[in-house]
Amino acid sequence: MSTTPGTPTTDWxxxxxxxxxxxxxxxxxxxxxxxxxxxDLGLTxxxxxxxxxxWEHGDLPVKKLGEHLRLDSGTLSPLLxxxxxxxxxxxxxxxxxxxxxxxxxxxxxxxxxxxxVQVPLRIAAATGYEVEEIGRLRTQLDELTEALxxxxxxxxxxxx
Amino acid sequence: MSTTPGTPTTDWxxxxxxxxxxxxxxxxxxxxxxxxxxxDLGLTxxxxxxxxxxWEHGDLPVKKLGEHLRLDSGTLSPLLxxxxxxxxxxxxxxxxxxxxxxxxxxxxxxxxxxxxVQVPLRIAAATGYEVEEIGRLRTQLDELTEALxxxxxxxxxxxx
DNA sequence: AGCCATTTAGTTGTGCACAACTGAATTGTG
DNA sequence: CACAATTCAGTTGTGCACAACTAAATGGCT
Numbered sequence: 001m002s003t004t005p006g007t008p009t010t011d012w013x014x015x016x017x018x019x020x021x022x023x024x025x026x027x028x029x030x031x032x033x034x035x036x037x038x039x040d041l042g043l044t045x046x047x048x049x050x051x052x053x054x055w056e057h058g059d060l061p062v063k064k065l066g067e068h069l070r071l072d073s074g075t076l077s078p079l080l081x082x083x084x085x086x087x088x089x090x091x092x093x094x095x096x097x098x099x100x101x102x103x104x105x106x107x108x109x110x111x112x113x114x115x116x117v118q119v120p121l122r123i124a125a126a127t128g129y130e131v132e133e134i135g136r137l138r139t140q141l142d143e144l145t146e147a148l149x150x151x152x153x154x155x156x157x158x159x160x
Numbered sequence: 161m162s163t164t165p166g167t168p169t170t171d172w173x174x175x176x177x178x179x180x181x182x183x184x185x186x187x188x189x190x191x192x193x194x195x196x197x198x199x200d201l202g203l204t205x206x207x208x209x210x211x212x213x214x215w216e217h218g219d220l221p222v223k224k225l226g227e228h229l230r231l232d233s234g235t236l237s238p239l240l241x242x243x244x245x246x247x248x249x250x251x252x253x254x255x256x257x258x259x260x261x262x263x264x265x266x267x268x269x270x271x272x273x274x275x276x277v278q279v280p281l282r283i284a285a286a287t288g289y290e291v292e293e294i295g296r297l298r299t300q301l302d303e304l305t306e307a308l309x310x311x312x313x314x315x316x317x318x319x320x
Numbered sequence: 321a322g323c324c325a326t327t328t329a330g331t332t333g334t335g336c337a338c339a340a341c342t343g344a345a346t347t348g349t350g
Numbered sequence: 351c352a353c354a355a356t357t358c359a360g361t362t363g364t365g366c367a368c369a370a371c372t373a374a375a376t377g378g379c380t
Contacts, residue, residue, distance in 0.1 A: 013273075016280030017212045019287070019294050020190045022301040024209075025230055027187040028337075029308035030180045035338085036315045046366060049184075052177050063328065070185055073329050075367055082365085099328040099375045113173075120176030126311030127179070127304060134179050137300060141182040144287060144297075148189035151286030155196045188367075195368085206336060222359065233359050235337055242335085259345045259358040 033126055037119050041112060047083055048116070050076075054089070055113050059104035061094065088112060193286055197279050201272060207243055208276070210236075214249070215273050219264035221254065248272060 034045040043051065053068045054060065060068075066076055080103060083089040088109035094100040127134065194205040203211065213228045214220065222240070226232055240263060243249040248269035254260040287294065 012277060012280045012284075013212060013215060015291070015294075016283060017209070017216075018298045020194070020205075020283070021209060021229075022298045022305070023183070023187050023190060026301040026305045026308070027183050028230065029305040029312070030183060031337080033308045033312040033315070034180070036312050044365065045180075049177070049181060052173060055173060056177075061328085062330095069181075070188065071366095072368075074331080074369075077330050079366075093329095097328085097376075101329065117172060120172045122311075123176060123180070124172075126308055128307045129304075131175070134175075137304075138178045138182045140297060141186040144289075145182070145186045145189040147288045148186070148193045148286055151282075152189070152193040152196050155193070191367080204335065223357085231336095232338075234339075234361080237360050239336075253359095257346075257358085261359060 030123075033123060034119075037122055041115055041119075042086060043112075046071075046075075046079060048119075050079065050083065051088065051109065051112065051116065054103065054105050054109070055116075059102055061100045061102055063100065065103060083109075190283075193283065194279075197282055201275055201279075202246060203272075206231075206235075206239060208279075210239065210243065211248070211269065211272065211276065214263065214265050214269070215276075219262055221260045221262055223260065225263055243269075 031045050034048065038045065038048055041048075049069055050065065053065060057064075057068070062073055062076055062080070066072055069076075080089060080091060084091055087106055090104045090106055091101050092104075094102050124131070124134070129137070191205050194208065198205065198208055201208075209229055210225065213225060217224075217228070220228075222233055222236055226236055229236075240249060240251060244251055247266055250264045250266055251261050252264075254262050284291070284294070289297070
């Protein structure tokens with residue numbers, strides 16, 4: 001790959017910073033607001049995401065949970081242990097497939113949902129965006145994610 | 161804040177997942193692609209961001225570096241020690257203000273820039289977006305970050 | 321049945337993000 | 351000048367992300 005004529009390398013290095021960096025900053029800013037709002041619930045932001053999935057889909061094996069969240073067992077195992085220690089979640093080996101671990105909500109975990117409802121409302125208010133606008137942004141980001149994942153996969157499997 | 165009539169709480173909890181989660185996923189997808197592309201340079205993605213700032217602005221105290229990157233010394237200190245150990249960066253106490261530590265590029269660190277130029281080009285190609293489109297997205301994300309930061313600040317200083 | 325590739329959780333090690341804190345230098349104020 | 355408040359870098363502790371690995375269970379194939 002060669003440098004495009006008329007575009008000094010300096011500009012590329014700056015432009016580059018803006019895309020990935022802005023995304024990174026926005027993600028961390030979300031994390032910061034969630035941290036504040038979730039403090040009362042005793043949840044971290046990733047733990048909250050796990051609870052969202054369980055509230056929506058009910059009991060799931062770790063594998064499925066990971067697919068919803070794009071996370072692997074290396075991240076989920078310790079996180080789930082902490083949720084279990086907090087009494088929000090149960091973990092038990094599946095009877096029919098001993099490799100699999102079923103993750104389910106305890107009563108306390110299910111009850112927490114009531115208190116969690118206010119969180120997205122406050123988040124939405126904080127963004128200052130309309131629902132429709134958020135949807136557009138989400139779509140764009142999902143497309144971006146797909147393209148980046150594909151590129152990373154292509155790169156790590158012998159250069160295409 | 162009260163629940164909007166006609167919008168069941170279930171939907172809010174789902175919608176919520178989409179915004180923050182898509183952003184999170186996109187950020188991590190960027191991380192994944194950068195990880196692959198930066199492997200040759202021996203840099204992690206956050207280390208690369210630090211190098212970008214130094215390449216653009218020259219020597220800076222840790223504080224200023226942190227302002228550019230929205231990171232504090234708790235994150236930067238160990239990261240900079242690793243860059244120093246890799247021979248890419250110098251760190252020395254400022255003579256005029258002994259509290260401050262000046263971070264500068266070594267020859268090796270400055271030279272690495274040449275090899276880094278290809279990275280943003282490959283990233284840009286991977287996104288499949290035009291430069292203009294990327295700029296629009298960046299602007300949106302920066303607005304979002306600002307709004308979220310303001311909200312988090314307002315929340316953590318006694319509810320407004 | 322016997323064996324092997326695959327699937328599934330979990331563990332280990334590295335690095336980042338961030339809160340809370342420490343310690344030293346500087347600045348502001350009486 | 352003296353002293354309190356602030357600034358700055360660093361340390362510690364917790365939690366997450368991810369790569370590389372282990373171990374056990376499963377399923378396919380001969």
